[in-house]
Amino acid sequence: MIYKTAVTRREHFNAAHRLHNKNWSSDKNIEVFGKCNNPNFHGHNYELEVKVIGVVNKETGYVIDTKILSDLIKTEVLDKFDHKNLNLDVVEFEQLNPTAENIAMVIYFLLKKHLDDNLDLKIKLYETPRNFVEFPY
Numbered sequence: 467m468i469y470k471t472a473v474t475r476r477e478h479f480n481a482a483h484r485l486h487n488k489n490w491s492s493d494k495n496i497e498v499f500g501k502c503n504n505p506n507f508h509g510h511n512y513e514l515e516v517k518v519i520g521v522v523n524k525e526t527g528y529v530i531d532t533k534i535l536s537d538l539i540k541t542e543v544l545d546k547f548d549h550k551n552l553n554l555d556v557v558e559f560e561q562l563n564p565t566a567e568n569i570a571m572v573i574y575f576l577l578k579k580h581l582d583d584n585l586d587l588k589i590k591l592y593e594t595p596r597n598f599v600e601f602p603y
C-alpha cells in the first residue's frame with residue numbers, strides 16, 4: 467500500500483466575465499445565460515483551492531513545498547486573472563466561454579505543466595459561496 471497525502475493551498479481572485487456563445491443569437495444567449503450574458507460584464511469573488519496529491523518525500527517530509535506552490539499559483543493564475551476581465555484580458559478565454567467549469571480547467575493546465583509527473587492535481591473553484599466546480603473529476 468502506497469499512502470498519498472493531499473496538500474491544499476487556498477487563494478482568492480476577483481475577476482469580471484461575460485458568458486456568451488458568439489454562434490448563437492442574442493435571444494438564445496439571454497435565454498441560456500440570463501444575467502450572465504450582460505454585455506457590460508459582471509464580477510465574481512472567486513475562491514480557488516489547489517490540491518496537490520502525492521507521496522511524502524522522506525528527506526523533506528513534504529509532498530510539495532507550499533511556498534513553491536504559492537509562488538506558482540501567483541505567477542500562473544493570480545497575476546493573470548486577478549482584477550482582470552477574463553473575456554478581454556486573458557488569452558485563454560479569447561475563444562473559450564469563461565464559465566467556472568472552463569476557468570477551473572484552464573487553471574489546471576496552467577499549473578499541471580509545472581508540477582512533477584508523480585503529483586496529482588485537483589482544482590476546486592468557487593464562483594459564489596454556494597456554487598463550486600471541481601476539475602478533473
Ligand code: NI
Pocket residue numbers: 483502508509510
Ligand atoms: Ni458570472
